[in-house]
Structure formats: C-alpha cells, structure tokens
Amino acid sequence: MSVQQAIREVEALLGKERVLTTVEDLACYSFDGTADAPSQRPDAVIMPKSTEEVQAIMKIASKYKTPVYPRGAGTNLSGGTIPLKGGLVVTFQMMNKILEVDSENLTATVQPGVIIASLNTAVAPYGLIYPPDPGTVSTATMAGSTAECSGGLRGLKYGVTKHYIMGMEVVLANGEKFRAGGKTVKNVTAYDLVKLFTGSEGTLGIITELIVKLIPAPEAKKSMLAIFSDLDDAGKTIAGIIAAKVIPATLEIMDKTTIETVEAFAKAGLPTDAEAVLLIEVDGIPEVVEKEAQAVVEVCKRFNGKVQVARDDAEREKLWAARRAALPALARKSPTTVLEDATVPRSRIPEMLRAIRAIAKKYDLLIGTFGHAGDGNLHPTILCDEHNQEQMKRVHKAVDEIFRVAVDMGGTLSGEHGIGMAKMKYLEWELGATGVDVLRRIKEALDPDYLLNPGKMVAGRS
Amino acid sequence: MADLKTLEQARELINQCMKCGNCQAVCPLYAETMHEGAVARGKIRLAVDVLEGKLQPSHAVLDKFALCLTCKACEANCPCGVHCVDIILQARAQLAEKVGLPFIKQTIFRGLKLRRLFNLGLKVGANFQAVALKSRREGKGRTMRFPVMGMDMRRVIPDLATTHSRDMFDEYNPAHSGKGKVRAAFFTGCVNNLIYNDTCKAIVEVLRANDVDVIVPKEQHCCGAPVFINGDRNIGRDMARHNLEVFTAADEKYNLDYVFMACGTCVCSFAEHYTHLLHDEPKYLAMAEKLAKKTTDVNPLVIKVGGLQKPLGKVEHVVTYHDSCHLARSMKVTAEPREIMKAIPGIRFVEMKDAARCCGGAGSFSLTHYDLSKQITTKKAENIRSTGATLATTGCPGCRMTIEDGLAQSNVKIDTVHPVALLYESYKNSGVIKG
Numbered sequence: 080m081s082v083q084q085a086i087r088e089v090e091a092l093l094g095k096e097r098v099l100t101t102v103e104d105l106a107c108y109s110f111d112g113t114a115d116a117p118s119q120r121p122d123a124v125i126m127p128k129s130t131e132e133v134q135a136i137m138k139i140a141s142k143y144k145t146p147v148y149p150r151g152a153g154t155n156l157s158g159g160t161i162p163l164k165g166g167l168v169v170t171f172q173m174m175n176k177i178l179e180v181d182s183e184n185l186t187a188t189v190q191p192g193v194i195i196a197s198l199n200t201a202v203a204p205y206g207l208i209y210p211p212d213p214g215t216v217s218t219a220t221m222a223g224s225t226a227e228c229s230g231g232l233r234g235l236k237y238g239v240t241k242h243y244i245m246g247m248e249v250v251l252a253n254g255e256k257f258r259a260g261g262k263t264v265k266n267v268t269a270y271d272l273v274k275l276f277t278g279s280e281g282t283l284g285i286i287t288e289l290i291v292k293l294i295p296a297p298e299a300k301k302s303m304l305a306i307f308s309d310l311d312d313a314g315k316t317i318a319g320i321i322a323a324k325v326i327p328a329t330l331e332i333m334d335k336t337t338i339e340t341v342e343a344f345a346k347a348g349l350p351t352d353a354e355a356v357l358l359i360e361v362d363g364i365p366e367v368v369e370k371e372a373q374a375v376v377e378v379c380k381r382f383n384g385k386v387q388v389a390r391d392d393a394e395r396e397k398l399w400a401a402r403r404a405a406l407p408a409l410a411r412k413s414p415t416t417v418l419e420d421a422t423v424p425r426s427r428i429p430e431m432l433r434a435i436r437a438i439a440k441k442y443d444l445l446i447g448t449f450g451h452a453g454d455g456n457l458h459p460t461i462l463c464d465e466h467n468q469e470q471m472k473r474v475h476k477a478v479d480e481i482f483r484v485a486v487d488m489g490g491t492l493s494g495e496h497g498i499g500m501a502k503m504k505y506l507e508w509e510l511g512a513t514g515v516d517v518l519r520r521i522k523e524a525l526d527p528d529y530l531l532n533p534g535k536m537v538a539g540r541s
Numbered sequence: 542m543a544d545l546k547t548l549e550q551a552r553e554l555i556n557q558c559m560k561c562g563n564c565q566a567v568c569p570l571y572a573e574t575m576h577e578g579a580v581a582r583g584k585i586r587l588a589v590d591v592l593e594g595k596l597q598p599s600h601a602v603l604d605k606f607a608l609c610l611t612c613k614a615c616e617a618n619c620p621c622g623v624h625c626v627d628i629i630l631q632a633r634a635q636l637a638e639k640v641g642l643p644f645i646k647q648t649i650f651r652g653l654k655l656r657r658l659f660n661l662g663l664k665v666g667a668n669f670q671a672v673a674l675k676s677r678r679e680g681k682g683r684t685m686r687f688p689v690m691g692m693d694m695r696r697v698i699p700d701l702a703t704t705h706s707r708d709m710f711d712e713y714n715p716a717h718s719g720k721g722k723v724r725a726a727f728f729t730g731c732v733n734n735l736i737y738n739d740t741c742k743a744i745v746e747v748l749r750a751n752d753v754d755v756i757v758p759k760e761q762h763c764c765g766a767p768v769f770i771n772g773d774r775n776i777g778r779d780m781a782r783h784n785l786e787v788f789t790a791a792d793e794k795y796n797l798d799y800v801f802m803a804c805g806t807c808v809c810s811f812a813e814h815y816t817h818l819l820h821d822e823p824k825y826l827a828m829a830e831k832l833a834k835k836t837t838d839v840n841p842l843v844i845k846v847g848g849l850q851k852p853l854g855k856v857e858h859v860v861t862y863h864d865s866c867h868l869a870r871s872m873k874v875t876a877e878p879r880e881i882m883k884a885i886p887g888i889r890f891v892e893m894k895d896a897a898r899c900c901g902g903a904g905s906f907s908l909t910h911y912d913l914s915k916q917i918t919t920k921k922a923e924n925i926r927s928t929g930a931t932l933a934t935t936g937c938p939g940c941r942m943t944i945e946d947g948l949a950q951s952n953v954k955i956d957t958v959h960p961v962a963l964l965y966e967s968y969k970n971s972g973v974i975k976g
Contacts, residue, residue, distance in 0.1 A: 103605045104576065106590050107583035112560050126575065153577065154562040172575035196566075217566040407559075407620035414556035 082166060085143040086123045089167070092135055097173070099124040108168045111153040111160040112215070115417050115465050115474070116501065121148065121162035126173045130248060130256060130287040136169060137285070137530075138254035146533050149281040151192065151223020154215040156418055157499025159227055159280050163534035169285065171220060177201050178288070184262045185293045186245060191222030191286050198291075207293040210237035213495070214406070222286040228278030230495030232402075235453035236328045236362075237294075239495060241277045246290035249276055249283075252526040262290060275521075280497050281532035283525045297328070297362035301372040302395045305357045305384035306350055310334075312382040313355040314429030317452050319378040320359070321425070325371045329360040330453025334432055337405050337447040337460075344408040347401035355432075357384070357452065358402050405449045406460065413445075413462035417474060421485035422494030425455040434484045435459045441480075442473040456494030483508065498536045506536075548592055551631045555592075557623045558585045564615035564625065569899045569917045570608060579608050581615040581625035588632050598639040603772070606633045610906055610917075611770060612866035612899035630770060637772030646905070650768045650776050697949040699736045699942055706734045706741035710757040713795070714745060717974075721754035723846055725799040726791050728784070730807035731763045732938035740938065740958070743965035744803055744839050750974050751846040758791045764810035767904050769818060781815045785828040792832070800832055803839045803959060805865030805937035806904065808872055811836040838868060840877040840936055843961055849880070854970025855887035856963055861930040862890070863921065863944060864897035865937030878936050878960040885967045891928040895920075900935075902943030918947035926953045934960045 090098045099105070105120040122145075127133045140147045146166030153160050153170075162168050171192035179188040182205045187198060195216040198209050212231035213219055219229065225247070230239040246260030259272035276284055307313040317330060333341070333356050338349050349356060357379070361371040372388065379386045389395035410416040423431045432448060435457070439446040450457040459481055463474050478501075482492055486508045493502060506515050522529070522537040529539045564581040565571050577583040587605055590596040606629055615625045641647070706729050715721055725748065733741050745755050762783050769777025788800055788811075802808040815829035843849075860882050868874045875897070883890050901907065901917030921944060925933045933948070933955050935941050941957045948955055968974040 099576070099578075101601060102596065103587060103601050104578050106596060107577040107586055110560065110586060112562055114559065152562050152565055194566075215561060215563070218562045403620070407622075410559040410621050411557055416559055 081143040082122045082145050085139050085145045085167070088139045089123070089125055089136055092139075093125065093127065093132060097126040097128070099126075108150070108153070108162065108170070111150075111155055111158065113156050113158040113161070113499070113501070114415050115463075115471070116158040116161060117163070119161060119163050119165065121168040122165050124168045124170060126170055128173045130250065133169065133250045133285055133287050134254045134256055136167070137250055137252060140167060140530055141253050141528065144528055144530065146530055147285075148532050149222070149226065149285045151220030151226075152194070152215070152218045154219045155223065155227050155229075155497065155499070156420070157227070157280075157493070157497040158501055159497055159499040159532070159535060160223075161500070163500065171222060174287070175220075180205060180207075180293075181262065182207065186262045186290050187293055188288065188290050189221050190288060191220060193221045195219050195221060195224060202293055203296070205293075206296050208296045209243060209291060209293055211240045211243055221289055221291070225277050225286055225289060226279060226281050227497045228495070230451070230454075230456065232331065232451060233328045234451055234456065234495070235330050236326045241274060243292045244273055244277045244289060245292050247273055247276060247286050248288035250285045250287055252284070252528070252530050256287070260290065278497065280499060280536050282522060282536050283531065285531070299365040299368040300328075300360055300362040300395070301368050302358070302360045302389040302398050303372065303375055303379070304387045304398045304401070305359065305379040306353045307355045307357070307382070307384050308353060309383065310354045310429050310432060312384065313357055316357060316379055316382045316384055317428055318426055319382060320375055321453075323374045323378055325361065325374050327359050327371070327375065327453060328362045329358065329451075331358040331402055331450065332356070332428065332432075332452035332457075333358075333402065333405055333449040334436075334447065336445065337409065337449045340412055340447055341401055341404045341408045344411055345401065345404035347397075347404060349401055356401075358398060402449075405447070406458075409447045409460045409462060413464060415463045415465040417461040417463060417478065419459050419461075419478060419481060420450075420456060420494045420496040421459065421481050421490060421492070422454070422456040423485050423488045423490035425453060427488045427490070428452050428455060428457070431457060431485065431488060431490075435481060438477050438480050438484075442477040444470075444473060444477055446477070451494070454494065455490065479505075500535055503536060503538055548588060548631055548635045551588065551628050552592065554624050554628050555585055555588055557621045558582065558625075559621055561620065563618050563620060567614040567618045569610060569612065569614065569901065570913065573913055573916045574608075578605050581609075581619075581623075581629070584609065584629055584632070585623075585625065588628055591632065591636075598636050600640055600643065603633065603636040603640060603642075606636065607771070607906075607909065610866070610899045610901070610903035612903065613870040614866070614897075614899065617870050630772075633772030634769070634774045635772075638774070642771065642773055646771055646773070646909075650771070650773050697946045699945055702736055702738045704738060706738040707757055707759065707761070709738060709742060710745060710755070712757055712759055714749060714755040714757065716752045716754050717749045718752055720752060722752040723798045724754045724756065724795050725801050725842065726756040726758060726788060726795070726797050728761055728764070728788070728800060728802045728807055728811065729757070730802060730804040730938065732942060733803055737938050737941065737959070740803055740962055743959065743962040746974055747843060747848060747961055747965050747968060748839075748846065750851065750968055751843070751848050753846055754795070756791055756795050756797065758787050760787045762787075764807045766806045766810050766814065769814065771905060774818065778818050781810070781818050781829070782825055784811075785815060785819075785825055785832065788832055789828045792835075797835060799837050799842055800835045801837050801839045801842050803936065803961070804939065805838075805868035805872070806939060808836060808838050809867045813871060838872055838874045838877075838936060839961055840874055840881060843964065844877055844880060848964060849884045851968065851973045852971040853885055853964075853967045854972070856885050856966045856970065857887045858932045858963070859889045859891060859928070859930045860932045860934055860963070861893045861925055861928040862896060862960065863893065863900060863925070863933060863935040863940055865935060865940045866897070866899050866903075868936045869897045874936065878934070881960050881964055882934065885963055888963065891930055893924040893928045893930075895924055900940045900943045900947070902939050904939055907943060914943070915947070915950065918943055919951060922947035922951040922953055925955060926951070930955060932963075933957045934963065936960065
C-alpha cells in the first residue's frame with residue numbers, strides 16, 4: 080500500500096520514535112474537541128522537529144498521494160483536525176520554541192507548536208500581551224489557532240487572531256516553502272498571503288513559523304455584571320454602551336437557560352428569574368477605565384439593569400467564574416454538547432436570541448445561549464445525546480435553521496470556530512456559488528491533489 | 542460488551558468529558574511524551590473505543606492505561622469535573638481481568654499478598670542488602686549490583702531499615718502524660734515501615750506528647766494500592782479486607798478516635814478506595830465506611846490535638862515542601878503541613894515552583910517506566926534546588942523516596958524529611974520531649 084510506503088520513508092527519515100503507528104496511539108488522534116463529529120484513525124502520527132522535516136514529509140506525501148492533516152493541540156470545534164480520509168497526522172508539539180521577543184518592534188517570532196499561554200507568559204516581563212484568547216489558551220498552539228483564526232472573549236476591542244499575524248513561513252503541498260509578511264507595521268506587497276493562510280484551516284499549506292504582533296498590556300481593568308429581567312433591555316444596553324463611545328474589552332451575554340444551568344451546577348449567585356445577564360469589562364489607562372466604567376454603569380441602569388461592579392480582584396474573579404462556568408455547566412447536563420458560533424451584527428443580538436429560542440421550541444430541544452454579545456458572536460449550545468438518533472436529527476435541523484437565520488440577518492457562519500467539516504454545506508448561503516468556486520480555485524491552485532486536510536472547508540470535485 | 546460491564550458503568554463519567562483538551566496543560570506525562578495517548582483525553586477515547594468494540598482488549602491497550610501517574614492534576618484542571626483517574630483505574634481493572642497483568646507485576650503482587658513472607662523477605666533483605674546493593678560513594682542510599690524485580694540499575698534506593706518501624710513500638714503506646722485524651726491508630730504503610738523509621742518514630746512521639754494514645758496494630762499489611770491501582774482488584778480486595786479486619790478489631794478494643802497515616806496513598810485507600818473496592822460486600826463495606834470517617838493524614842491530626850500550642854524550640858533550616866498528589870488533590874491536605882513548618886521558630890519556609898506537580902514516582906510507575914519517571918523527577922529536583930532550601934519535606938514516603946533519587950541523580954545534596962519530624966526536633970529542642 081502506498082500509505083505504508085510513505086510511512087516507511089518518513090520513518091527512515093525521522094526514526095521510529097517520532098512516527099506513531101500502533102492502533103492504540105492512532106485511536107488517540109482520531110478525534111478533536113468537536114462534539115457530534117465522526118472519528119477516523121490516521122495511518123500514522125508524525126512529530127517533526129524542523130521546517131526541513133515538514134518539507135520532507137510533504138514531498139513523501141505528494142509522491143504517494145497521501146493525505147496530511149496538520150494538528151496542534153486538537154482543541155478546535157469544527158472537526159478541523161479529524162483525519163477524515165486516513166493518512167498522516169503531522170503534529171507540532173516538538174516545534175514549540177519562542178524564537179524571539181522583539182520589544183522594539185512589538186513582535187514575537189514563534190514556532191508553530193508554542194502554546195498561546197506560554198507566549199503570554201514569555202512576553203509579560205516586557206509589559207506586553209498577545210491578545211487573542213480562545214477558551215483553550217492554556218493548551219491551544221499558535222499555528223493551530225492561526226490556521227483556525229480563533230477568537231475569544233476580547234474580540235470586541237482586540238479583534239481575532241488574524242489581526243495579530245504579521246508574517247509566516249509556510250510549507251506547501253509539494254514540499255516547497257515560502258515566507259510572507261514580516262515585522263513591519265505597513266506591508267502592502269502583493270496579495271495579502273499572510274491573511275490568506277490565516278484561517279485556511281490547514282487546507283492550503285502548513286505554517287512552520289509565525290511573526291505575531293504584541294501590544295502593551297492594559298494597566299487597569301474593571302468588571303461589571305448587569306442583570307436584566309427583559310431581553311430587549313439587555314439588547315438596548317449593548318447598543319447603548321457602544322453609542323456612549325465605550326468599546327469594552329469584553330461584553331458577554333448569558334441567556335435564561337444558561338443562567339439556570341450555571342446556577343444549578345456552579346452556584347455563582349445569579350438570579351434564576353433573570354432573562355439575561357451581561358458581563359462587561361473595560362480596560363486601559365486607569366483614568367479612562369474609571370470614566371468608561373461609570374458610563375457603562377449609567378447605560379445599564381438606564382435600561383433597568385441591576386449592576387454589580389467588582390471592587391477588587393477577588394470580586395472580579397467571582398463575576399468571571401459565572402461566565403467561565405457557562406460551557407462546562409451546560410456540558411455536564413447532557414452527554415453531547417453541540418456548540419455553534421453563529422454571528423450577527425451586534426444590533427440584532429436580541430432578535431437572534433429570540434430566534435434561537437423559537438428554534439429550540441420548534442424542535443423540542445434545550446438550547447443554552449451565551450457568548451460575545453459585543454461582537455455579535457453567539458454560542459447557541461444544544462444539549463443532546465449523540466446516541467439518540469431521533470433527537471440528533473432534530474438537532475441537525477435546528478443547526479441548519481440557526482445558520483440560515485444568522486446569514487439572513489447579515490451575519491456569518493462562523494465568528495471564531497471556522498468552517499471545518501460541519502459547516503461546509505452552508506458556505507453557498509454566505510458566499511454564493513461563485514464565492515465557493517473561488518475557494519475551490521484557490522485550493523486547487525495550491526493543492527491540486529487535495530492532500531492537505533481533505534474533507535474540510537473546500538469539497539473536492541467528486 | 543457484557544464482560545466490560547463495569548467500564549460500561551463508567552460511561553456516565555466518560556460522557557462528561559467534552560474533549561476540550563484542558564488536561565494537556567497540567568499532565569506531567571503529556572509534558573514529557575507530548576503524546577495524546579499519555580493524557581486523560583486520549584485515554585478516555587481509548588476507553589470509549591474498547592467499550593464500543595473498536596479496540597480489542599490487549600496488553601498493548603493496558604500498557605496505554607498504565608501510562609498514568611494517577612496524580613489527578615487533570616481532574617483538578619477539568620472544567621467539567623470529570624473523574625479521569627476513576628475511568629483509568631476502572632479500565633485497568635477491566636483489562637487486567639480480561640488479558641491478565643504482565644508476568645512481572647503478577648509475581649510482585651502475589652508476593653505482596655503474603656504478609657509474613659513479604660515482611661520477612663524484606664527483613665532478610667535489610668540485613669543482606671549489601672550483597673545486592675552497593676553503597677554510593679557519596680551521600681545516602683544505594684544503587685543495585687544486579688537488576689532486581691525489573692528495577693532500573695541507575696536508581697538510587699534508600700537503605701532499608703534494619704529495624705522495621707512497627708517493631709519499634711508496642712501495640713499500645715500511651716500518651717507521655719499517662720492521661721490520653723485521644724486514641725489514634727497508626728497505619729504506617731510499607732515504605733514508612735520498611736525505610737523511614739525516623740518518620741514513624743517522630744510521629745508517634747509527637748502525638749504521645751500531645752496526650753494521644755497511639756495504637757500500632759501489629760497485623761496490618763500493605764494497603765493494597767500498588768495492587769489495585771495497577772488493576773489487580775482481587776488481590777487488592779484481599780488486602781483491603783485484611784486491613785479492615787485488623788483496624789476494626791483495634792477500634793473495638795480501643796475505641797479509636799482516629800486512624801491516621803503518614804502517606805498520601807495509604808490514607809486514600811482507607812478514606813476512599815476501600816469503600817469502592819468492597820461496595821458489594823455489606824460486611825466489609827460497613828467496616829470500610831466506619832473507618833473512612835475516622836481516617837486522617839497525620840499533619841491535620843497533629844494540629845487538631847494541639848501540637849502547635851506546645852513550646853516550640855528553634856530548628857535552623859530553610860525548608861520547602863512538595864505536595865503529594867494524593868494528599869493534596871484527594872485528601873485536600875495542603876495548608877496543614879505548611880502551617881506546622883511555619884510555626885517552628887528558626888525555619889524559613891520557601892515555596893518551590895509547581896509544588897503540587899507530581900514528583901514522577903507514582904508508586905510502581907517509577908519501576909515500570911523509570912526513564913519517563915526520571916524526567917519528571919529531574920524537574921522536581923531542579924525546583925527544589927532553586928529554592929535554596931537546606932531540607933525538602935513531603936507528606937508522603939513514596940514521594941520522598943522518588944525525590945531522594947531525583948536529588949541524588951542531579952547531584953543535589955539536600956536531605957528529605959516528613960514535616961512532623963521537624964516538629965519532633967523542635968520539641969526536643971524546647972524540652973517537650975526529652976531527646
């Protein structure tokens with residue numbers, strides 16, 4: 080078999096220790112963080128230590144037409160690293176060095192397997208931060224989160240991963256490599272290849288080095304929790320805060336189902352008769368933070384919100400504990416937790432919340448919704464059991480409808496999780512047939528044999 | 542799968558895992574191997590595949606489940622509170638029943654089961670250890686002249702005590718005052734019995750100085766954790782029954798207030814595991830539940846009986862403390878040992894980095910996976926060294942043994958003791974105990 084020949088050649092190059100082939104090991108790479116996704120064992124798991132090794136692996140893979148799946152920590156939520164068609168998983172734990180922190184240019188240069196939190200620890204002594212903070216910062220890798228273009232809780236003020244990727248080195252399907260971008264703030268040379276590969280979900284090339292942008296750490300933070308007995312009031316507050324010219328770092332919402340579940344499991348002290356709570360954090364220069372916090376409190380009160388302001392770190396921690404408990408609390412309630420990331424313009428958040436509620440009722444499902452209200456990115460979370468086929472049919476219909484509604488409101492299929500495998504079928508709704516064809520043409524220009532992460536984002540011509 | 546009925550019962554625990562991968566951040570074995578199969582999330586997938594018939598039970602699968610320190614760091618970091626270690630232990634037991642443990646483990650565990658032979662063998666061993674083990678030129682401990690029981694030749698093993706701890710005491714050791722207010726039975730555990738008689742002596746004397754009558758039941762045996770943690774439930778249950786009978790008899794005779802241990806793993810056996818192991822035998826379950834309520838680690842016990850209210854003499858040392866996984870995460874004992882040491886005049890207490898990270902010992906894990914274990918221990922040794930401490934303390938003799946090996950391998954000359962041994966020194970220096 081050609082896959083086995085490819086594996087033997089890779090073994091000859093890297094040694095057997097960095098090529099895992101036992102069924103037990105392969106089973107451990109047959110899945111990722113995605114719920115309700117198929118699992119498939121790869122034929123081998125390879126752990127390269129250098130760009131040259133990655134190039135060699137890609138040359139062998141293209142010689143034998145063997146699929147290759149780049150993988151970081153496998154924490155993504157779109158099935159992005161599941162080796163759907165067998166072949167080789169290439170995982171980057173052994174390329175985990177921070178190569179440089181350049182405090183004059185406010186950049187860091189890192190290998191693909193560096194953990195996001197490790198980078199933040201390394202730049203903290205310089206008074207700097209790398210802002211993207213997906214929920215898995217303590218495990219997710221830099222290249223993995225770049226390829227998935229992950230977001231996080233600070234998206235409203237700080238954006239998502241793509242706003243911080245300045246340059247990269249990429250190995251292509253044929254084993255050749257190139258660099259794009261660099262340390263300059265301004266760089267308008269040719270097509271924006273850095274942006275193209277950011278969020279490409281491992282389908283166009285393999286990122287082997289990254290130059291990322293750092294920013295000064297905010298000096299002060301202030302957190303507030305506002306409780307609303309009317310959903311529209313919460314919506315008006317979100318709009319009102321922005322209208323008051325305050326851009327909070329974080330502006331989170333939790334709906335009634337989420338609040339009830341968090342209370343049942345975590346006892347965070349939230350009133351279960353509330354329709355929604357908002358968690359708001361402003362950060363920056365102390366004087367400005369003070370002024371912005373005041374403005375936020377006024378807006379909340381104007382729209383009948385009951386506001387608690389954290390006076391110290393301990394109180395801040397308490398407010399955040401409730402938000403952090405949201406997903407785990409929902410996840411504990413059922414065997415399977417389908418977490419989506421439909422996103423709408425922020426002005427339509429209350430409308431979207433109501434639409435999700437109607438969909439839940441229509442399909443008789445329990446859906447808790449929480450998320451990043453400030454940037455319009457909601458996480459409708461469907462509580463279900465993947466072993467219950469009848470229920471899963473309803474779940475899939477509900478998911479279809481949620482995305483239909485989001486796109487109809489001028490929103491998008493994915494705020495931060497990516498397309499992966501589950502959302503491929505909706506792409507035309509957002510991009511149209513021509514848009515999807517553009518994706519396909521880009522894919523085929525760079526990877527004509529569909530060797531890189533096949534079955535994700537771009538369907539082959541079958 | 543009918544024969545995997547009990548793993549099936551773990552299904553509910555398995556379902557709670559949302560595969561987020563947070564366990565990767567704290568798993569010492571993942572940090573070393575960087576393999577998904579080393580971390581809880583990977584093992585939970587293996588359990589699912591075994592349950593669903595996608596993986597046939599085999600020694601290879603059992604080997605994967607053996608790759609766990611049971612340090613519970615994953616559980617402490619799990620947003621969903623999944624009991625990962627319970628799932629892993631369940632899988633080990635199930636697979637061991639199905640395919641059998643490797644020959645070497647079977648042989649050792651059968652040997653452990655025979656209490657008298659086991660003790661006699663080690664007593665003979667203590668007197669003849671020079672034959673098999675050569676003293677190291679520098680420092681304490683020995684290395685092996687030839688491989689014994691699959692141990693790694695490089696390993697530095699502490700000297701076996703020629704007098705076993707339990708032989709140093711009577712069954713009934715009255716409070717020094719003659720007016721005992723509290724009665725507590727000491728389950729020494731193997732390592733304290735066979736190696737660290739200094740710890741046992743200090744503990745018994747400190748308690749006796751605090752109006753505690755200390756009972757040392759003579760017939761006690763290994764708690765069984767090394768056996769049932771590796772998946773041999775049958776021998777584990779035998780050992781549990783034996784210890785429950787011995788301590789229930791002591792309870793009936795002396796009306797015990799406490800059963801105490803100075804070992805993170807032994808204390809968990811009595812406090813947690815025995816009730817699970819014998820849940821289907823009402824007679825023993827009742828004994829286990831009764832004794833579990835009385836079970837405590839010695840550090841909180843010493844504080845509870847007023848051990849820090851006595852006049853405390855000066856002990857000049859810079860001291861750091863390693864949290865045993867089982868003591869810290871299962872028994873939640875972290876504050877008390879520190880409180881004891883900080884109370885002693887002359888001691889400067891310095892926290893080490895990652896104090897609650899596993900030392901790499903994990904009982905027999907260090908025998909079966911010495912290289913991996915050593916990598917983890919080396920980090921612990923470095924964290925100890927960089928505190929500048931003159932003494933390293935820990936509440937668990939298993940950790941102590943591992944740390945001594947790690948310090949020796951890294952050429953760091955720092956002694957190790959149990960925290961209560963420092964209190965004993967302090968008592969001697971203040972005259973509470975006549976030294």
